[in-house]
Every structure is written in C-alpha cells, then in structure tokens.
Amino acid sequence: MTTGLGSDYFLTEDDSRETIVIVFLRGGMDGLNFLAPVDDSHYRAARGGKMALQEDALKINQNLVQADFRLHPEAYALKELYENKSLALIHAAGLTNGTRSHFEAQDLMELGSNSDKNLSQGWLTRYLQSFHKGNIVPAYAIGSIPPASLLGSMEQMNITEMKNLSLDFGPDLINMLSEMYGAGNSLVHRSGKGALQNIAHIAKSSKGLSFDSYTPDKSADYYSSWPGEELSSSFKTVAQLIKMEAGLKIATIDYDGWDMHDNQEWKFPRWIQALSWNLNAFYNDIHAYHKKVTIVLMTEFGRRLKANKSGGTDHGHGSVMMVLGGNVNGGNMYGSWPGLANEQLDNGVDLAVTTDYRTVLSEIMVKRNLVKDPQMIFPKFNEYKGGLGIIR
DSSP: OOOOSSSSSSOOTTTTTTEEEEEETTTTOOOOHHEEEEEHHHHHOOOGGGGEEEEEEEOOOOOSSSSOEEEGGGGHHHHHHHHHHOOEEEEEEESSSSSOOOHHHHHHHHHHHOOOOOOSSSSSHHHHHHOOOSSSOOEEESSSSSGGGGOSSSSSEEESSSSGGTTTOHHHHHHHHHHHHHOOOSSSHHHHHHHHHHHHHHHOTTOOSSOOOOOTTTTTOOOOTOOOOOOOHHHHHHHHHHTOOOOOOOOEEEEEEEOOSSOHHHHHHHHHHHHHHHHHHHHHHHHHGGGGGEEEEOOOOOOBBSOOOSSOOOOOOOOEEEEEEEBOSSEEESSSSOOOSGGGGGGTOOOOOOOEEEHHHHHHHHHHTTTOOGTTTSSTTOOOOOOOOOOO
C-alpha cells in the first residue's frame, strides 16, 4: 500500500513503536459534570442540583488556573491515576468547528479534520500507512463496526472479544480456507488470507493466554456490572492483545450513552463510575507495558453550561480529553481555561474550545516518535507548535 510520499518522509518501523489506545466517549460527555471549578459563581448559578459538582467532589492539584477544580465523586479511581502522575487532563478541548451534530462531529474528529467531511481515510489509517508494511494486522477495533478513524484501512480487524480469533475448525478446514483465499488477488482473497495469517500469528504469540477465557492481573478489578459490561470486556480484550506481544499498535474502544438530555443526575454518576473503575483496572492489568502504551480518551463535544428543564444538558462545545500512560506528564491540567462568564462562553452558552483535539493527538504522535510531521495524519493542520507538555 502506498501513500504517494517519499520513503524518507516517514519514520521506520521498529520494536520501540508503542501501542495507541483510543477510547471514544460517544454521545457528548459533559465535561462540566466531570471536572469543574466548584468555586466559580457562574458555574454554580447555571447548574442546579447534582449536575453541579459540589465541595464534596474530589479536589485535585493543578497549575492551570487559580480555581478550585474538582472531579466527580465517582471518578475516584481516575483520581488515583492522576495523583500517581499517570493521567493528564485537558479541559476546554475538542473540535473547533462549532457543530453540535453528533454524527458530523464524530466523523470530523475521526477523519482528523476540522471541516472536510470528504476525506477518504481516517487519521489512524493515515498513521498506519506511514509505517506498516507487513502482513500482520496491527490495528483492532473492539466492537462490531469499525470507527471512521480507520476508514479506508485494510490493516485492521473488528472483534468483540478474543474468542472471535479462535479457529477451532481442524487442520483440514483451515488448509482448505488457506488454499481458497490464496488462489486469487481480489479484495476478498487478500482480506481472507490476511485474516487467516493474522489469527495464526496471534495463536503462535499467545504466551499461554487462552482465547476463550482471560484472567486479569490480580491488581485489576474490572467493573463488569451495568453499565460497564461491554467496556470492561473491551478493555480485557485489549489487555490480552497487548500481553500476547503479537504486534498490536492501535486499538479503538467505544463507550457510548453520554447523550444525557434528561435524568442526568441519575445516569452520569453510573457512567463515570464504570469508566473510572475500568480504566484504572485496565491500566493496572497492563502494568508491565506502561512505557509501551498511551491511552487517549475523547468525546465529540461537551454539554451546555446551563442545565435544561428535563434534568439534563443539551449539546454544547468544549469538553475534557484525557491522556494516560507511562510517558505522560500526569497529575496536572493542560490547555487554556476560557472561563464561564457569559462573554467568555461560545455563543454565550457553551464552554469554549481553546485546545484543538489535534494538538493533543499530534503531541503524542510526534513526541513518541510515531510520525515526523503531524500534517501527514491531520491534513491542513498548521497549528501544532510543539504541544502542551503532556508527553515526556
């Protein structure tokens, strides 16, 4: 597969190339119910009831702005990662395009764009093309539908759990399938042959881990109750792929349900608890690989500053991104806090975006030596100035 760019434009693949895990919080996570300045009078006036964090929320140390920022009480497992300096928080981050459409915002972010919806490839696909030349699939989308970030890629597989990769057919049938898919060069033939090769490679690299069951590290306490069942299963699958050391370079996970137009006071704590607990468990589960893995959490937009009349929040603008890993300068907030006074809000109603999501992703890719120039994966993005200091 070619990109049209000279070979000297890209970094070469080597064993030091780490794994990037992208967790997309679909539906628009309310960053102001997750992390907010509880001493801000504008915040307290706009948010009534329990959709405003109170002084019993989790206090964090940060050097970004003189304000009393606190995490949601159910994010205590994330606070542990933050205090261990493994987790960085970026507030007022997101897509600078002002759309409040879920589908448009998600597509643009996964295409790596701000406004061009006609790109034929996702940003992770462009990244894969910059280095991957082998037959082993380096990217896994956990779920039934591949994300737009991998649009146009022939180098990714979709699985819901590890047993999807088990070929319990017997040698005769496997040989027959290998001959059938190896007989031609069509897209179907190449896809089938590649899948068989990759499954065989995974099985060979399994390091004794079972395809049908998985025992996490004793330090990893996953939250498998509703609404965390699928999320915990997804994290376990990625942990197992990492531990197999079979060439995983990209994993994508979706966690939806954040579009809380009503009953947010009841829903949000449960979603945050499941996210916080499972992310902490996953990080403990892969403790031997912290220096080889970077995890990014993002959402398409935040919610309105002011709560609506249905006990929820409507589509907004800025929200929170999170970056977790052994190469992260954690324990601090990054970006630029715009404030919550009317004149500081986007269109007078929403938290403004002051950090383009591509700035965060670019810093990871450049500082971890994954690409030389972020414009290769984020076309027309000219605003990367060396990053925010999130990555060592």
